Each structure stands twice: as structure tokens, then as C-alpha cells.
Amino acid sequence: MPDRPAIPREGTAADALLETMGAFGERDVDYAGGRTWSLVYWAGEAHHHLVERAFNAYMATNALNPLAFQSLKRMEREVVQMTASLLSGPETACGTMTSGGTESLLLAVKTYRDRARKKTPWIRRPNMVVPETIHVAFDKASAYFGVKKRVVPVLEDGRVDVAAMRRAIDHNTIMLAASAPQYPTGAVDPIAEIGELALAEKLPLHVDACFGGFILPWLERLGVPLEPWDFRVPGVTSMSADVHKYGYAPKGASVIVYRDMSWLRHQFFAVTGWSGGVYISPSLQGTRAGGSIAAAWASLNGLGEEGFLRLARDAWEVAERLRAGIRAIPGLRLLGRPDATIVTWAAAERGGVDVYAVADQLQAMGWSVDRQQRPPSVHCSAGAANLPVVDDYLRDLRAAVETVRANPGLAKEGEAAVYGLMAKVPVARLVKSEVLKVLEGMYGPGDGDVDLAAQDAPGGARVAELVNRFGPPVQDALDRLRRARARFRLRLRLPRLR
Numbered sequence: 001m002p003d004r005p006a007i008p009r010e011g012t013a014a015d016a017l018l019e020t021m022g023a024f025g026e027r028d029v030d031y032a033g034g035r036t037w038s039l040v041y042w043a044g045e046a047h048h049h050l051v052e053r054a055f056n057a058y059m060a061t062n063a064l065n066p067l068a069f070q071s072l073k074r075m076e077r078e079v080v081q082m083t084a085s086l087l088s089g090p091e092t093a094c095g096t097m098t099s100g101g102t103e104s105l106l107l108a109v110k111t112y113r114d115r116a117r118k119k120t121p122w123i124r125r126p127n128m129v130v131p132e133t134i135h136v137a138f139d140k141a142s143a144y145f146g147v148k149k150r151v152v153p154v155l156e157d158g159r160v161d162v163a164a165m166r167r168a169i170d171h172n173t174i175m176l177a178a179s180a181p182q183y184p185t186g187a188v189d190p191i192a193e194i195g196e197l198a199l200a201e202k203l204p205l206h207v208d209a210c211f212g213g214f215i216l217p218w219l220e221r222l223g224v225p226l227e228p229w230d231f232r233v234p235g236v237t238s239m240s241a242d243v244h245k246y247g248y249a250p251k252g253a254s255v256i257v258y259r260d261m262s263w264l265r266h267q268f269f270a271v272t273g274w275s276g277g278v279y280i281s282p283s284l285q286g287t288r289a290g291g292s293i294a295a296a297w298a299s300l301n302g303l304g305e306e307g308f309l310r311l312a313r314d315a316w317e318v319a320e321r322l323r324a325g326i327r328a329i330p331g332l333r334l335l336g337r338p339d340a341t342i343v344t345w346a347a348a349e350r351g352g353v354d355v356y357a358v359a360d361q362l363q364a365m366g367w368s369v370d371r372q373q374r375p376p377s378v379h380c381s382a383g384a385a386n387l388p389v390v391d392d393y394l395r396d397l398r399a400a401v402e403t404v405r406a407n408p409g410l411a412k413e414g415e416a417a418v419y420g421l422m423a424k425v426p427v428a429r430l431v432k433s434e435v436l437k438v439l440e441g442m443y444g445p446g447d448g449d450v451d452l453a454a455q456d457a458p459g460g461a462r463v464a465e466l467v468n469r470f471g472p473p474v475q476d477a478l479d480r481l482r483r484a485r486a487r488f489r490l491r492l493r494l495p496r497l498r
Ligand SMILES: Cc1ncc(COP(=O)(O)O)c(C=O)c1O
Pocket: 100, 101, 102, 103, 105, 135, 137, 179, 181, 182, 183, 208, 209, 210, 211, 212, 242
């Protein structure tokens, strides 16, 4: 085990420290150069300096007590209201800032669970009906708050099957959710139809626009045709939108907006009997970074409509050029609908290549690659920063596909082998226990370096052995069992009491 780090006896001079830290970043992905397709939303150096200065100006402040920092309360209110207006929220719209998309989604589930506890206390096992493509934060919310996730399949175009959604609702359903757009392939769910369903069933509907909230409105203004996806749909009761994505704020900034206070009030938390005093809290966190609120405020005001439209135009051009370029590469196909700036490619149904092997090649060429599963695919969130390098990416992608075609054995090497094997292990729990070990490796006392392709990493020797032992026939049998169970459950469905 490497030496355990300790706080040095004497402090180090600022310049030396910053130089050391700069060197830490040498192996990080190149976001400013446009070689990442997710994780970072880059609006250029000048904007970066603006939000950096805004963050620093309020770095020491704490939104835990908004009465002590009226400045933060004002900026938070303004960010929430600017977001509400962008999402066509009514005059009554209200909400809070949060630390990110996941916190906003956790809160939506907690809010509707607590509301259901008040309004329909006889519901003992609450569930939420969501598309299979909804963000994984809903799994987290389900695990944290005890609201079962009822998953509805999506159609060929990546949008949820609304008829199946209707069938999945039962007397324990407390909320619906959908995405604008969903992360895996970028389709915007049919929010207008889901809104009607929500109204008919008297259920709240959360639209996860964490990704789309700060890009779809500008794309619409630029003439990209979209069906209504926000508060224009009457059944939508809340929405989440991340300022730290296409709002170009530093990480730690998202917004959750409700149609009115009758919903938001179930999000709040208050304890009056604590010896430390009366404690009220609007969201999940206790202490809240004032810097994140200030930088989000500066980002929206610094860019203005003109800045957002310019960045959206560039991001859309990247997405369109990617789509056209990928369509022209034999062996690949696009998944989903071109609703937003997400472009996802997979192997063509006939004559396709091993996606994970292509991904390894791209990574070796210095691209950051976001691998997905079911089906194996690669996700690209297009942004303005990618514009100067989009043709380089397409050239490298074409070359990578040719290399993999010429060397099919590459599918059994590197990370391709790991991902390929994980997709075949028949019992999901086995994969889960293996990937949890990755976290143990990262957060244990050691140096935290994890090599996914190593033998003892997930998908290494142990998973390979499991695949060999159980094999695809077991997987087929499990799939058949799952389908039969789902049919049986539907037949048993009880009429809802509400
Ligand atoms: C649609 C969608 N929802 C929620 C999230 C979660 O956001 P965060 O990573 O900020 O928690 C993401 C992140 O990519 C997303 O794309």
C-alpha cells in the first residue's frame, strides 16, 4: 500500500501548490479542447473566468441561512424564476436551487411521496411509473425513499410507450415521470400525452429536463420542431433543469420548479425541537455552497439570450454534423430521435462492428468515450466546444471502425472484453456485486487506481467464469420467466381507489 497522505507539518506556498495541482490534471480528459462528449459543458475561456470570479466572490458564504445571506436568497430566487420562465412556468411557479440533477430528482420523488402520505395515507407501498430510459437517479430515489420504480418500455424511437404507462398505473401509484430528453438516446418523451394521462389519473407528473432545460428552449427558438415538453402541458406539476449543464455554470447547480406552492411545500423540512435551535431546510443539503448560487446567477446573466442562442446554434450544428457523418459510416447506426443535442451510435443491425472495441480505439486516440448498454452504444452530448473538432472525431471514428473490422479479436481485449462480458452475465446481482467492488477499490485506503481491464476487476476472470458456467441458455430462460411474470402481474391488476 502506498504511504498514507498526511497534512504536512508546514503549509506550502500558493504558487507551488497550484503548480502541483495543475500537474494532477495532466491525465484528465480534455474538455476545453472539445474531446469530451459529456461531463463538461464548456462555453469558452471568457465565460469560465466570469463564473470563476462570481464563485470566488461568494465562496465563503452559506445558503443554509438565507436570512444571514440575503444576497444568496435574492440570487437563488432570480435563478429559479429565470428558469421557471424559460420552462414556460405560470406566474405561480416556485422552487429551489439544488446541488445537481440527482438532488433535484431525489427531491421530486421525496416531495410526491410525502404528499401521498398526507393525501392518500392508505397507500403503504407507493410506486412511481417511469420510462425505462429515465435517469438512474430515480433508482437512487427509489432505494432512498422506498418508492418502488415501475418501469415502462420505450418504443423503437426511444420514447416511452404511453399505453404501457397507463397499464402500469395501479392503486399504489403516487407519481409519473418522463424526460425531456432522456440521456441514453436523446429522445423527448411524449409529454403532452403523458400530461393528459396524469390529469386523468389525478397523479403528479415530473418532467426531468436536467439535460434539456437550458438547451431545448433555445433550439425551439432556432426553429427545431418539438412537441410541447414543459409547463405548457397542463398535467406537468414539476420540472428539473441543470444550470451546471447547458446553463454553463460550474458544477453544483440545478433547479427544481413546481407549478405552485401546493406542491413545493411537501419538499420542505423542519425540526423545531432540536437543542441546536429551530431548523428549516428547503432541500436535501444542510450547508449550501453560496459560490454555486452566485456563479449560476452570473452565468445566466452573463450569457443572456444572445449568448445562449449562439451556443445552442453551435451545439446543434455539432449534433447535425455528427448524425450525418455517422450515418455515412458503414457498420454503424444512430439510436433514438434527433430531438436534442444527444447523438448515440450503435452497431448496424447487419454487418455491425463491436461497439466496445471501437470505443477502446477512440479512447486510445485521446477521445473521452461514454459507453452504454442495451444495446451496446456510445453516447455523445454535443456542445459548442466540440465544433472545432467534430470532423476529427468523425475521421477517427471511421478509422476505428475499420481497425476493428480488420481485427475482430479486439472485441476480446481491453475494456471491450469487460463490457462485453458484463452484458452477458445472466444474473444481474453478480455484476452488481462485482462493480460495487470497484467502488471499494476507489474509496478504500489505497491509492484508488482502478484498472477496469485487470483480471480482478469486474468482468475479469471471475465474471468470465460465470459466463462460461451459466451461458446464454440461462439468460434466455430468465428472460422468459421475467416476461411471464409481467403478464401475470398485469392480469392481476386491481382497480384503483382514489
Ligand atoms: C436527463 C438527466 N437527468 C438527470 C441527470 C443527473 O444529473 P447530475 O449528474 O447533475 O446529478 C442527468 C445527467 O446527465 C441527465 O442527463
